[in-house]
Amino acid sequence: MGIRRALVGTLALPGGTALVARVTGEDVALLEQHRQLLERHGLRYLTDSPLFLSNNTDGPGNPLSKVYSREEAARLFRRFGSVATSVRFLNLRLYPGGERLATTALARRLERRLGWHLYVRAARV
Secondary structure, eight states: OHHHHHHHHHTTSTTHHHHHHHHHOOOHHHHHHHHHHHHHHTTHHHHOHHHHHHHHHSOTTOSOOOOOOHHHHHHHTTTSSEEEEEEEOOOOTTSTTHHHHTTSHHHHHHHHHHOSEEEEEEEOO
């Protein structure tokens, strides 16, 4: 999230949108929406985790995204007899060569620690 916040912060600079688009390959229109949110909310857009996550999980302007830790997921599924979690999806598409890197064995190992999606498998048993 630190890198994403730095990239969004760069959008406030003159020419920042074009620079971030060139570096990441992101669509300029999408980046412009993030720039507008930064303009509207100021630094709060970068420091308010729920606000930032909601707009960076499913896209700018998304009204609500929820992010859960392993502990929170375990509490949500506490009535199940068996609960297992795993982390997957290392979002590397924003980085030069990221799509290719995402398919490597190193990326698959890293995604278990740094991945973005928490998978929950629960059984009533």
